[in-house]
Amino acid sequence: MKELFDHHNQSVETYWDKLEKHRQNPIIKSFLEIPEHIALLIEVRNQPTAELKKKLDDTFREFYFNIRFTTYLSQTIYFNAINYDKKIKLISERYQLVLDRPLKEDGELTFLDLLSSSENMENTDIFIASSTIGDHLTSYEIFHAIQSLTENQQQVLSLAYIYGLNDSEIACSLNKSQQAVSKSHTKALRKIREIIETELRRKGQ
DNA sequence: TGACGCTACAGTCAGCAGTG
DNA sequence: CACTGCTGACTGTAGCGTCA
Numbered sequence: 233m234k235e236l237f238d239h240h241n242q243s244v245e246t247y248w249d250k251l252e253k254h255r256q257n258p259i260i261k262s263f264l265e266i267p268e269h270i271a272l273l274i275e276v277r278n279q280p281t282a283e284l285k286k287k288l289d290d291t292f293r294e295f296y297f298n299i300r301f302t303t304y305l306s307q308t309i310y311f312n313a314i315n316y317d318k319k320i321k322l323i324s325e326r327y328q329l330v331l332d333r334p335l336k337e338d339g340e341l342t343f344l345d346l347l348s349s350s351e352n353m354e355n356t357d358i359f360i361a362s363s364t365i366g367d368h369l370t371s372y373e374i375f376h377a378i379q380s381l382t383e384n385q386q387q388v389l390s391l392a393y394i395y396g397l398n399d400s401e402i403a404c405s406l407n408k409s410q411q412a413v414s415k416s417h418t419k420a421l422r423k424i425r426e427i428i429e430t431e432l433r434r435k436g437q
Numbered sequence: 438t439g440a441c442g443c444t445a446c447a448g449t450c451a452g453c454a455g456t457g
Numbered sequence: 458c459a460c461t462g463c464t465g466a467c468t469g470t471a472g473c474g475t476c477a
Contacts, residue, residue: 382446399462412448414463419446441475448469456461 377427385420388413 264270272291276284378386384406391402399417403410 384447408448410462415447418464438477440477443474444472446469446471448467450467451465453464454462457459 373428373431377424380427381420385416388416389420
């Protein structure tokens with residue numbers, strides 16, 4: 233961005249030609265899709281003071297950070313999903329589910345027995361819910377952020393991202409309203425984002 | 438130790454947007 | 458048009474610190 237303003241004496245045509253070249257860059261392109269950014273850019277071109285240049289650079293830095301952060305988050309979620317899938321495949325291949333095998337070595341109760349009666353479905357729910365979202369993360373930053381959430385928020389995230397339940401299904405299983413689940417979900421994600429942003433800024437210093 | 442204020446969390450209600 | 462999901466506004470509650 234800075235090199236666009238290094239030559240104050242260039243003609244307007246040259247300037248726009250140069251800008252056109254940079255506009256092919258996807259990041260610059262998306263940056264310039266926002267009217268405020270265009271206005272700021274023109275302002276700097278017309279009045280290239282150090283203060284305005286700094287303002288433009290700061291705006292661009294913030295914009296670039298947000299893009300990188302969004303990319304980082306989506307990639308982390310994507311790779312975690314792949315790793316989780318690999319892990320599940322590995323486990324399912326290694327420990328195949330045999331419904332009529334005893335749950336404990338010395339016991340006679342089988343998984344099939346748990347499934348066979350409706351009153352035992354509660355036990356099955358507990359069995360399934362014992363797996364939390366923290367068990368499926370390979371990113372320390374996200375794990376750390378999730379540890380700071382309330383139990384309820386962790387539970388909502390686990391049900392949403394591990395078991396793929398929607399808000400209504402989570403609400404039903406936690407005996408809460410759908411809106412309450414949605415709220416907890418949104419709040420949990422916002423909190424994770426804030427914690428990771430703070431952590432990244434701290435590391436960046 | 439009780440009253441008070443602040444903060445965070447969790448809940449409901451109402452309304453909006455997207456979809457089939 | 459009904460259904461689903463999300464969100465803003467508002468309210469209640471619990472926990473914590475401060476102060477008389």
